[in-house]
Each structure stands twice: as structure tokens, then as C-alpha cells.
Amino acid sequence: MEVFKSVCKRKLSISDEVLSEWQKKIEEQYSNRHYHNLNMIEKKMEVIREFTDDETLSCALIFASIFQYYHFDGKEDKVQDNCDEFKLFVEQAGIKDTALINRILRMLQDSTLTDDVEDFQDDVDIFKDLELVILGSSNEDYNQYTRNVEKEYSSDNDDSYKKDRLKMLKTLLMIPSIYSNQTLRDKYEGTARTNINMEIEELEKLN
Structure with missing residues (x-):
């Protein structure tokens, strides 16, 4: 989760306390899974690093990848639960970059967003490709x-x-x-x- 820590500290200036708390929660959520686990996330991080030098896009893809399967059930849709979890992270981390937040939520398919889908379609397509x-x-x-x-x-x-x-x-x-x-x-x-x-x-x- 070094990429997660780096983005949180370097780009978003999230406090050590909040970062430590959420890193622990994320690691616990992704443990004991066969596929949607930390290893899967790390492989996506490798592709993101190779794929783009756009720092903002990279940041959005990293957070979307981390929260996409935060809650997981092979038989039940957890999309909105994961969007809500990301919103809780945003609140506790004190992130104020609305454009970045909405960009990530569109990748996560948040049903409550009212923005024009076309504004985010390229992001959504890249995230699906990932x-x-x-x-x-x-x-x-x-x-x-x-x-x-x-x-x-x-x-x-x-x-x-x-x-x-x-x-x-x-x-x-x-x-x-x-x-x-x-x-x-x-x-x-x-x-x-x-x-x-x-x-x-x-x-x-x-x-």
C-alpha cells in the first residue's frame, strides 16, 4: 500500500493519524479473499504507474481501485456501499478537492451524482479497462x-x-x-x- 500512502501524503496532505487508521481498515477489508485482495490492487497500481503520467488521473484511478471492492460479496451488489465508504474516507481525511472527489465517485458508479455522465466518460472507460x-x-x-x-x-x-x-x-x-x-x-x-x-x-x- 505504498502508493496509497504516497498519494495521501504528497498530493492530499492527509494526516498520519487518519492515514494509519484507513490503511489498517483497507488491509483488513481485503484480507482473506481469493482474488479481490491487496495483491490485485498492487497489480493495478503497477499498470497505473506505467499507463499515465497525469498525476490527477493517476490519483483518481488509485483511490477508485482501492475502494471499488472495499465491501465485497460475490452474490450481492456492493457498489453504493463502496461509494459511501469512500465518502466517509473523504470526510475523515478532510479532502476538499470536489472535482477529484466527483471524478473518483463517477469511476465507482455513485448513483447519487448529478453531473453529466459524458463529462467523466473517458475516466470511466479507463477504469473499466483497468x-x-x-x-x-x-x-x-x-x-x-x-x-x-x-x-x-x-x-x-x-x-x-x-x-x-x-x-x-x-x-x-x-x-x-x-x-x-x-x-x-x-x-x-x-x-x-x-x-x-x-x-x-x-x-x-x-x-
Whole structure:
């Protein structure tokens, strides 16, 4: 969580007391998970560092990534709960940059925002791409990802999970471009499609 600490101190001047409290809370929330854990966040941080030198965009992506799965339930939507948690963090940290706050909340899909969605669409697209970068990872990392995500989302009905997963993967392949951002598309699109096709083959063998 070094990136989180750095942004909090350098860009937002958040006090050591608040920073320490929230770092502990975040680490506790993301522990004991198979996929949506601190390791996943760290990998996203690596991509963010490589992807952009825009400090404000980087800051927004970092906070959105940290709070996106702060609350997580494989069977229940926690989107608004996570938006509300970020708002609590903003309040306790004393962050006053309204533009940055709204930028992050739009990435997190806060249903209470009244701003024009188009004003934030590029941010939203990049944030969605960030979630899909794992699809374009090495074969070894991708296989580990599929095992972890199945543990996280699969319930007693394993067949139902596999059918839903197969449907989702085939839908992804129907999209002309998995990634909206050109830079991320150039780097990950080809490998992502190869990985997805391989997983589809494996799932179809099990049906």
C-alpha cells in the first residue's frame, strides 16, 4: 500500500493519524479473499504507474481501485456501499478537492451524482479497462486468476458458475475491442483474446 500512502501524503496532505487508521481498515477489508485482495490492487497500481503520467488521473484511478471492492460479496451488489465508504474516507481525511472527489465517485458508479455522465466518460472507460488488464496477462497469471475468481464467485452450484462464466467470456469476444483505451488495447487486446479463447475451450470440455 505504498502508493496509497504516497498519494495521501504528497498530493492530499492527509494526516498520519487518519492515514494509519484507513490503511489498517483497507488491509483488513481485503484480507482473506481469493482474488479481490491487496495483491490485485498492487497489480493495478503497477499498470497505473506505467499507463499515465497525469498525476490527477493517476490519483483518481488509485483511490477508485482501492475502494471499488472495499465491501465485497460475490452474490450481492456492493457498489453504493463502496461509494459511501469512500465518502466517509473523504470526510475523515478532510479532502476538499470536489472535482477529484466527483471524478473518483463517477469511476465507482455513485448513483447519487448529478453531473453529466459524458463529462467523466473517458475516466470511466479507463477504469473499466483497468479491471480487464488481467485478461491480457501471461498464461500462468491468467490461469491463477481464473482459479482465484472461481473460488471468489462460485457457490454450491459449480455448474451454474461455469455456464455464467462461459456466457460472459463469449460476450467479451463479440465486442470489437475489449479495451476502450488505445494504449491498453495495443498492449493487452491480442493476449486477452488468446487467453479467453483458451478458457472457453476448457469450459466447453466440462459441459
